[in-house]
Amino acid sequence: NAGVTQTPKFQVLKTGQSMTLQCAQDMNHNSMYWYRQDPGMGLRLIYYSASEGTTDKGEVPNGYNVSRLNKREFSLRLESAAPSQTSVYFCASSDAGQGYTEAFFGQGTRLTVV
């Protein structure tokens, strides 16, 4: 089992460029999440998808859009990258609503905006 797979692992963008971060999970989980983690900080929720076909804003959604393409895939798009979006991005999935909830995280995408 691959778990949660994120691509790419590293990316450098120029200010104003756009890009999409890809995330896929193979655990048949209903819920998927995008977080960002700035140096020395905890994770902050950008967007989440409680189930296929739904997406909602998290704590820091400005400057981002998401798409829940199907049950497996949840992408994060930066339309016009800004230096403030330099961060490590983590995708996660969980089987929410089943009582016992463990979230599985990808390895992260390290994004630098210059």
Add this chain to the structure above:
Amino acid sequence: LAKTTQPISMDSYEGQEVNITCSHNNIATNDYITWYQQFPSQGPRFIIQGYKTKVTNEVASLFIPADRKSSTLSLPRVSLSDTAVYYCLVGDSGGYQKVTFGTGTKLQVIP
């Protein structure tokens, strides 16, 4: 959302038992307590989860008093590879959108 408070950092020598306490005074009846471990440049990894009393697995133990307003993660005989950030989370089964990752506790294991 239940707010959690945990020490920013801790140091421990190899082979010692480490206890990290988390305070969550406004925990709700349906909330579970979950601990995650994060190594540098990696995503967080689940360690243990509990609701009340004591839970033990092959990695750690979790102690939760009767009032559930705090919890203690216990790591027996730590090694250098246990150097990581440990997060205490509180939330119900409704999903992680209701859970906040704080800054965690940075554990440094010293040889």
